Amino acid sequence: MVFENGSPIHTVWKSDLYRMQLEAPVPVPIICDQIIPYKPPCFGQDYHGRLSHVEESNLLHSQPNGAYLVRDSRSGNGQFYTLSLKFNDKIHHYKLFHDAKSGLYIREKRYDCAQSLVADGLITMYLELKAPVILQKLTTVNYQESPYMTLNKRKLKALSKENTVNLNVFGSTNSESSPLLQHSSMQNIPDKTEKMHTFKVTTFKGLNWCELCANFLWGFTLQGKKCEDCGVIAHIKCSENFANDCVPDLKYLRGVFGIELTTLLSAYKAELPFVVTKCITEVEARGLYTEGIYRLSGFADEIDAIKMALDKDGEKADLSVKRYPSINVITGALKLYLRILPVPLITFEVHPRLIDAIRKFALLKKAFYAGTFAENNNLESQLPSIKHALLSLPKPHYDTLKFVIEHLNRILLSRVALHSPINKMNALNLATVFAPTLIHHPANVIPDVRSDIILLELMINNVDVVFVN
Missing domain, CATH: 3.30.505.10 (SH2 domain)
Structure with a gap:
């Protein structure tokens, strides 16, 4: 991890x-x-x-x-x-x-x-x-460390506890010592929550990821299996490794976290994911002048609770200061949502083009400070190439990225206003925090984190130039 x-x-x-x-x-x-x-x-x-x-x-x-x-x-x-x-x-x-x-x-x-x-x-x-x-590892996945358990362990634990309470009400599960169980259909209740998943080979539309091994479901038809009762998705091989912990209403609680952005917005008929808009609205209402905003982490349990609330209640979830006094858990939930997007906001196809553009920009900037040329306007001439690369993003990714970067720019403006000493988050600090959240790298590649940070810092400082108004 x-x-x-x-x-x-x-x-x-x-x-x-x-x-x-x-x-x-x-x-x-x-x-x-x-x-x-x-x-x-x-x-x-x-x-x-x-x-x-x-x-x-x-x-x-x-x-x-x-x-x-x-x-x-x-x-x-x-x-x-x-x-x-x-x-x-x-x-x-x-x-x-x-x-x-x-x-x-x-x-x-x-x-x-x-x-x-x-x-x-x-x-x-x-x-x-x-x-x-x-592909060989698909049959040896550690179930306890799977994304399925990571994202749903709180709910599964709560369900198991609830089931234990129900069993205690009816006494022992031993049919010989419990007359009630001897003479009712309840003698089939197991000692703990166990329900087999009802997996069916399925053709998935859009991008989908296995909830056990976290790898992509490749292909165009019959890419994997889906549980008809809870909606959990897995490779055909991975589906054999799931425990008997199917929760029939889980498909309603899976909500929006870990769902591919284009598919999500299409289903909700929305332009922006409500997780992003709700969290950013809350941050701008009471967190712009908080010291270390986005850099400081909130309590993991509270972040998990926000995730569950947004998954279950959607736009009606309560993120108010009365419910969550610490703004850091709101920012933590937002970063979690962006981090576990199957396809990052800055997609794999567009990221190399942006890196090429900022490398040219960095060379010009170095020459400017070295006195090789006198006009800073030449630096600005590289921004159109960044703007052009961003336009290659899918519209849901472009709109959401623009919304997030504009928000970070407003944090920057709040710093240079009358409250300049308070939040202590300049463009470089914000870019450093958000680089691993907005940009993903393959496991076998050593990421050029410095270039990613320079890219985001540039976008934050020049948001009105690199994004179309």
């Missing part, structure tokens, strides 16, 4: 498999320019009918990885066909089955066309090639 300032707020979602899916080859269909008689209705222009191995090899040899075609199989007799696919600079052949009801399939998954099947298969093949160690 990576702790922040001694507070048990840590990153639980791992991005490695998500990033690898983005890197995987894409399907490149080899189109047949001839009319194929008696072509099966489930195939498109990527079907070539009868081809010899030499002809098929000639068509695929000079093509990029991901190129594929479908052809008749000599031994198939119409029961199956052959999918020829180029991957890792080699040509692979697979038996391709189909039926009128379920479509095309190679193993258990079903697809409506060969291109969808290949797209899904390429991702799995690429992950098996690049991340075999991660």
